[in-house]
Amino acid sequence: MFLPVIMAGGSGTRLWPLSRQLYPKQFLPLTGERTMLQETVARLEGMDARAPLLLCNEEHRFIVAEQLRQMGQEEASILLEPIGRNTAPAIALAALFATQAGDDPVLLVLAADHLVKDTPRFHAAVQAATSLAEAGHLVTFGIVPDRAETGYGYIRRGDAIKGGEGFAVASFEEKPDAETAERYLAGGEHFWNSGMFMFRASRYLQELERFRPDILEACRAAMAATRADLEFVRVDAKAFKACPSESIDYAVMEKTEAAAMIPFDAGWSDIGSWSALWEVWPRDAEDNALRGDVIAVSSQRNLVHSDHKLVALLGVEDLVVIETKDAVLVAHRDAVQDVKQVVDRIKRDGRGEHLNHRQVYRPWGHYDSIDFGDRHQVKRITVKPGAKLSVQMHHHRAEHWVVVRGTAKVHRDDEIIMLSENQSTYIPLGAVHALENPGKIDLEMIEVQSGSYLGEDDIVRLEDRYGRLGT
Secondary structure, three states, X not given: OXXXXXXXXXXXXXXXXXXEOOEOHHHOOOOOOOOHHHHHHHOOOOOOEOOOEEEEEHHHHHHHHHHHHHOOOOOOEEEEEOOOOOHHHHHHHHHHHHHOOOOOOEEEEEEOOOEEOOHHHHHHHHHHHHHHHHOOOEEEEEEOOOOOOOOOOEEEEEEEOOOOOOEEEEEEEOOXXXXXXXXXXXXXXXXXXXXXXXXXXXXXXXXXXXXXXXXXXXXXXXXXXXXXXXXXXEOOHHHHHOOOOOOHHHHHHXXXXXXXXXXXXOOEEOOOOHHHHHHHOOOOOOOOEEEOOEEEEOOEOXXXXXXXXXXXXXXXXXXXXXXXXXXXXXXXXXXXXXXXXXXXXXXXXXXXXOOOOOEEEEOOEEEEEEEEOOOEEEEEEEEOOOOEOOEEEEOOEEEEEEEEEOOEEEEEOOEEEEEOOOOEEEXXXXXXXXXXXXXXXXXXXXXXXXXXXXXXXXXXXXXXOOOOOEO
């Protein structure tokens, strides 16, 4: 039995505007009805695996918990990284967590945002890697290349491992130029570096101590002061921030003599760009990959995603068009690797479209900012059954609440008010208040804010069941 370790951190920008800093691609349903994280967990079904251990950023913790709850994975452990420090420290935290009770499991390290089309082949590769990991190897999975790709690092295989299905690793190679990539493809000895690994927890810690004892020391200090917070495990922030940032490839895999590789041919993709999605989405007779309300006339080889509006294409080729509530991206498919330049411009201009979608998810539900101006904002708020927003107050705004569906229990200073459909109340500036859904169905309401400042940092939380106190 092995322990799946799922890396769910990161806030990639390459799939903007669908992927945002506070809601990145691993939490989006990019290749099916389930999110990428949920697909990664579902891929483990039928294997001799423990409940998974997930590592994620603190700002994503409630999204991870909710998506696991939807899958019935309440037994999963969630380890919070206070700051990103790359894969070598993150995996060290997982290995230390897995061994703290005296156990020493084999770890299967997966990224939460990878696509694997052929689950039976995935299972077979993991089974082959397990025997190597149990024998003391640090196993990586090498993707059998189907094109001369310049966007991935490569692994050059060495000799076959006696008694196993894998190979020794001869070398790790950086991302090549086009000519070198063609040579790699023709030679048959080079594989894409997938970023998936399998090894016994203690074996990884041994090699990390050998090659990067500074990383291990910082991670041990961070794990020495963990604390439980709801269903999460928090490591010591100060100790972890002092840890060097390094990938597992540079820290361990390129240095160890115990590296092994299992060839992996299961329809893998890291979904690293809109062009990668065009490769894996179903396409029509004109090679268009279309999602949502889309009409394509005399148009070929386009990728279009529409969330809310009709998108019509006429006489265009090789475009990417992504429509969301608050942003539209139009790009040539050959230019989508440069989406980060757009995101950087948004940041420089002081805008917020890189951070979150108009619809924002919270542990109690979600809200959608449907209208706003200089001194007003209108939100559509949905509160899950039994959930309660924090006890809070505002210095700069007042609020009107109108119940559209369900029942609201309103705490306002010393009052408790019950509201049903079509009833409303007023929250004056400075009033201590809270909103709760005591019912069995979602509470839906409209909130109208008015005041001199309407930012989310005007919320002063006095009491919160989700541990979010202060502003």
